[in-house]
Amino acid sequence: MFAIRLKVWVVKFPHLELEMALQSVLKQFQSQLVTTVHDQLLEYNTLFLFLLLILPLVILILLKQYLLKSEHKLNLPPSPPKLPVIGNLHQLGTLPHRSLQALSHKYGPLMLLHLGSSSTLVVSSADMASEMVKTRDIVFSNRPKTTAANIFLYGCRDIGFAPYGEYWRHARKICVLELLSMKRVQSFTYVRLEEVEILINKIRLSCFDGGIIDLTVMLQAVVNNVVSRCVLGRKAEEENGPGKFGVLSRRVMILFTAFCFGDVFPSLAWLDVVTGHIGRINTTFKAIDALLDQVIEEHRTSNGDDVDDQFDKKDFVHILLQLQKDGMFEIDLTQNDIKAILMDMFVGGTDTTSTTLEWAMAELLRHPNIMKKAQEEVRSVVKNKAKIDMNDIDEMNYLKCVIKETLRLHAPVPLLVPRETSTITKLGGYDIPEKTRVFVNAWAIQRDPKLWDRPEEFIPERYVNNPIDYKGLDFHFIPFGAGRRGCPGISFGVATVEYTLANILYWFDWKQPGGAIDNDKLDMSEVNGLTAPKKFPLRLVPTLYSP
Missing domain, CATH: 1.20.5 (Single alpha-helices involved in coiled-coils or other helix-helix interfaces)
Structure with a gap:
């Protein structure tokens, strides 16, 4: 101063x-x-x-x-009007793939939604899907990280949800070359044969008392066991019901798709703790983590020499541990990385397969003439043999058409696994900001009347002498995705669907309870989840077929 x-x-x-x-x-x-x-x-x-x-x-x-x-x-894609805070969440409805299809009719094949705090691009046409994959696949190859995936998959160290980068490339290479190659899929034939035989014997027993069976539950059990034995070397379902791994895996499936505040409103993530959602995820994760540790330790301490020279007897745990022991990894895989990959194989290979089988049977019941044609083909190929072998499947061309049409009308994951842009880019003439979540509405694309004749009808004949396939090259038929992020387990899943469906069509005739003959009225409602299964299970009466 x-x-x-x-x-x-x-x-x-x-x-x-x-x-x-x-x-x-x-x-x-x-x-x-x-x-x-x-x-x-x-x-x-x-x-x-x-x-x-x-x-x-x-x-x-x-x-x-x-x-x-x-x-x-920026020249952003068209957007429906949004509400404060929640954006367009209220427009998703209970079946988002259907709601988004309806919105795309008004706003176009590229549509930008605001779901809470995240910008979301919805791709609803084959042309836009093709442009995305063929010209900008790298930019669109990231994955948004969700709370459940981050916990259950060890920080997304798996293949399906891992961010695009060096780790993902090496992990996917291991998966494609060592776990899901065609040679490896064929090596698991004995597992499919054994588990499907158990299924057929169970259904056969029910035929003697004319009882009603829950085919949905039976299909889930056989698929879970096939996948679990191939991945872990042990069953998920026991004779008297689901085993420990089966129970835990079902909890994982439920929690994977449960609503999470933090995924939509990051600032409200604390509500997931208050509601107990995080607690339930962590409890289930700790239990399944301990089980995976136990399985891996059992494989390490067992006499590995018994299977070292038996290519067709190795499960995924054996394969990964052997590669680790031999120093064959281009990256250092930790035990958590191995567990993440094992979880990925199970999550990605169970519900998708059993849901496809369930829808195939539902459509065949609604179309008796198609059912009859498929059964006649299967039975003419197998003749009077005691078992169907994999070579027989190769001759069942109409059965393959039935499966293709099922995958078209009922894509196992209707919106595919979401992607995320790694930087700002362009698509269809529009600017797409960085970190935009991307859904490809495969369900809508595969029912597009511009691409398909009578798209809402179940017509397997459309694939006869038609080279169209579901492996990601025909963008109007992408039930397993396409590009770098396409599903690497197509052959594994389809092999199980083909063999199981051929057997239940060969050995049994099927009808609804009470002798219902109006099959058009079979309820075909669906529910949204990790996949889109039937809302009501298939409860049917089988009759043993006598050649």
């Missing part, structure tokens, strides 16, 4: 009282002036500190406004 000095000229007055009064007034003025200047300096200091604190916030607000203006300058 500085001092203010006032030079006071004192005038000599004849009267002492007047002189003293004048000096008092001058002193009072000097004091008030010093106080006023001091107060003003304090005000200036306070204002300076306030500006110093508020300036960063102002800069952030201005920067955000600038970025928003920049985004508005």
Whole structure:
């Protein structure tokens, strides 16, 4: 502080009282002036500190406004009107693939939605899917990280949900060359034969008392066991019901698709803790993690020499541990990485396969003439043999057409596994911002009347002498996706579907309970989940076929 000095000229007055009064007034003025200047300096200091604190916030607000203006300058795809906070969440409905198909009719094949805090692009045409995969596949090859996938798949160290990059490329290479190659799929033939034989024997027993069976549950059990034995070397389902792994895997499937606040509103992730959702995920994860550790340890301590020279007896755990032991990995796979890959194989290979079988049987029941034609082919190929072998399947061309048509009308994962853009890009002439979540509505594409004749009808004949296939090259038929992120387990899953369906068509005739003959009224409602299975299970009456 500085001092203010006032030079006071004192005038000599004849009267002492007047002189003293004048000096008092001058002193009072000097004091008030010093106080006023001091107060003003304090005000200036306070204002300076306030500006110093508020300036960063102002800069952030201005920067955000600038970025928003920049985004508005982008040529974004059309969007339906949105509500505050939730955006377009309310428009998804209970069956998102159907709701999004209806919206695409109004807003076009590329549509930008705002689902909570995330921007989501919906691709609903074969042309746009083709452009995305053929010209910009790398940009669209990332995966959004969800809470459940992050926990159950060890930080997304699997193949299906891992972010695009070096680790994913090496892990997928291991999967394609070592776990899901055609040679490996054929090596698991004995597993399919044994598990399907158990299924046929169970159904055969029910034929003797004319009972109703829950075919949906039986198909889930046989598929779970085939996948579990190939992956872990042990069954998921026992004679008297699901085993420990079967119970835990079903919990995983449910929790994988349960609503999670943090995935839609990151700032509300704490609600997942409050509601107990995170607790349920962690409890299930710890149990299944301990089980996987036990399985891996059993494989390590068992006499591996028994299977080292038997290519067709090795499960996925054997294969991965052997590759690790021989130093064949191009990357260092930890135990958690191995467990993530094993979980991926199970999650990706069970519900998708059993759901396809369920829908195939439902469609055949609704179309008795198609059912009869498929059975006649299977029975003419097998003749009077005691068992169907894999060579027989190769001759069942109409059966393959039935499976293709099932996959067209009932894509196992209707919106495929979501992708995410790694940088800003263009698609269909529109700007697609970085970190945009991407859904490809395969269900809508495969029912597009511009691409398919009578698209809502079940017509297997459309594939006779038609080279169209589901392996990702024909973009109007992509039930398993396409491009770098296409499903690597197509051969594995289809082999199980073909062999199981051929057997239940060969050995049994089927009808609905009560002798219902109006098969058109079979309820074909679906529910949304990890896949889109029938809402109501297939409860049927089998009759043993006598050649």
